Each structure stands twice: as structure tokens, then as C-alpha cells.
Amino acid sequence: MSTNAILFVKEPRPGQVKTRLQTHLSAAEAAQLYRAFVLDSVETLARSAAQRKVIAFAPIGAEEVIRELVGADFDLIAQPEMDLGGRMDGLMRWSFEEGAERTVIIGSDTPSLPVAYIDEAIEMLQERDVVLGPSTDGGYYLVGQKEGNSAIFTGIEWSTGAVLQQTLERLDKQSLGLLSPWYDVDTAPEAGFLKMHLEALHRARCREGRHSRALLEKLILPLPS
Numbered sequence: 462m463s464t465n466a467i468l469f470v471k472e473p474r475p476g477q478v479k480t481r482l483q484t485h486l487s488a489a490e491a492a493q494l495y496r497a498f499v500l501d502s503v504e505t506l507a508r509s510a511a512q513r514k515v516i517a518f519a520p521i522g523a524e525e526v527i528r529e530l531v532g533a534d535f536d537l538i539a540q541p542e543m544d545l546g547g548r549m550d551g552l553m554r555w556s557f558e559e560g561a562e563r564t565v566i567i568g569s570d571t572p573s574l575p576v577a578y579i580d581e582a583i584e585m586l587q588e589r590d591v592v593l594g595p596s597t598d599g600g601y602y603l604v605g606q607k608e609g610n611s612a613i614f615t616g617i618e619w620s621t622g623a624v625l626q627q628t629l630e631r632l633d634k635q636s637l638g639l640l641s642p643w644y645d646v647d648t649a650p651e652a653g654f655l656k657m658h659l660e661a662l663h664r665a666r667c668r669e670g671r672h673s674r675a676l677l678e679k680l681i682l683p684l685p686s
Contacts, residue, residue, distance in 0.1 A: 464583050465561040466511030467552055469540065470499050470569045472523035473530075485649040485682055494652070494680070496530070497672040501572035503531050505669065509579040513561065517552050546614035549604065557608045565592065565605035570645040572673040573658055578603065578640050585638030593628065594640035600624035602643050611635065653682035 471478050473496035475488040482491040506514050518527040519540040528537060541551040549566055556564040563586040565579060582592040582605045591613060594603035599622030604613070613631045617624055629637075646655050659674035 463513070463561045463563075464511045464586075465513045465515060465556045465559070465564045466506055466509050466579055466583070467515045467517050467556065467564065467566045468502055468506045468569060469517050469519075469548070469566065470502070470527060470531075471495070471519050472526050473499060479647070481647050482649055482652060485652075486680065490680065494673065494676055495569075497676045498572045498646070499530060499569050500672040501670050502567070502569040502574070503535070504671075505574060505576045505579070506567070507534065508576045508668075510583055511565070511579065513559075515556075517548075517566075519548075545619045546617050550611075550614040553606055553611075553614075562608045563587070563605065565603055567594075567603045568645070570647060571596075571602045571643055572646070573655060573662065573670045574602065574643055575667075575669060578643065582638070582640060585640075588636070589638035590635035591632060592638040592640065593625070595625050595642045597642055597644045598622060598647070599626070600645070601628065602645060603640060604628075605638075650683050650685045652677070652680075654685040656680075656682055 473492045475492040478495040479491040515536045515538060516527060516531055517538050517540045518524060521539045524537055540548045553564055563583055565582045567579065578594060582603055585592045586605050586607050590607050592605035593601045596602045613628050616631065617627050646652050656677040659670040659677065662669055663674055
């Protein structure tokens, strides 16, 4: 059974990524940190059990920059120029048209995410129609589907704390697999927690987040409150 994992990334351009970190970081520092997030997410994707590993990039003209950043071992595809739900729905449909029977999508805001979560989602999709990885901000860090269409990407108030709840309401009769909660990093206090967490992971000899940890060591960030 063919499995795809798709990582959403943006071109790490100052002023265009991680703007909420600019309460404590410059636009250039925020972009550098996001670049490290991408590198860590790519390494996690590479270690996953998915048979096909895809980088879905934005904006459309950024392919050369993204290819230089992630290397030659991944398929690249541009994200559709739609809202987040339209982009995820479009790339899910593309994945199934390409022959996948199970597909997971992850974002690049979780550089500490264990690869086991991706593999667990792929495994769950053998029995479940949809898999979600809830994030602590009320959204989700991973979504997976079996082959077929779904309404879970429509009628959602994206970038709000209602995303997970509204998605659950859209499931209808589709069976759900649920991963353990994890966290996205969008704000300065969240980046401060990430800094501590990655240091703890490093001391525990875990592999996740090495690029982000190296950069965060040089940045002054607030503690989580």
C-alpha cells in the first residue's frame, strides 16, 4: 500500500515568515530560525516510514530556493494559491491521484516532533479514515487521510483556536485516529519553551531539532508564561 508524507514549507524570507516572533527577534533572526525549523522538519521527514516524501513549498516561484535548502532527495510541488484548507485539500487530492492510498501532511512549525508520530499516523490509516495530531494551540500539527475525498478542510476558521473542534465536527461518519498532542512554535514564549525542550532532548540523546537548538542557543527569548 503506497504511502506519502507531505511537508508544508515556506521560503524563509525575512518579514514573510514567523512574524509573531518579531516581538523579540528581528525579521532576519525570525527567518533564520524558521529556516532551522525547515531543516529539522526535513530531517524528520527523511527518517519517516513514508514511501514517498514530498516538500510542498510556497510561494510558487520559490522552487529553486527550496531545492537548494532541502537537497535532492525529495519531490517538490508548489502549494496551490488558496487558503490553508484549500492547499491541504488540493495536495491530498494530488497525492491520491499520484497513486497514494494513505497520505499525511505535516507543517514546519514543530521542529521537535518525533518521527514516531508520523509513522504512527501512517500505521493508523490502515484502520482509520482520518488521523489528527492535536496541537496545544487548538489546531493540529498533522492530518492524514485514506484514499478518498473529505470535507474536513472546508468551513474551518483557520489560524484560530477553533480549528480542531471544527474539524472534528466535519468528520461525519469517518473513523478517527488520534495522535498524542504536540506543540507548534509561533510566538516568542513558545520559542522560549522550544529552546529549553530541545536542550533537554539533546541531553537525553534524542535527534530532533539539532538545527533549531544550535540557533536558539544564540537568541534571547522569554520563558513561557
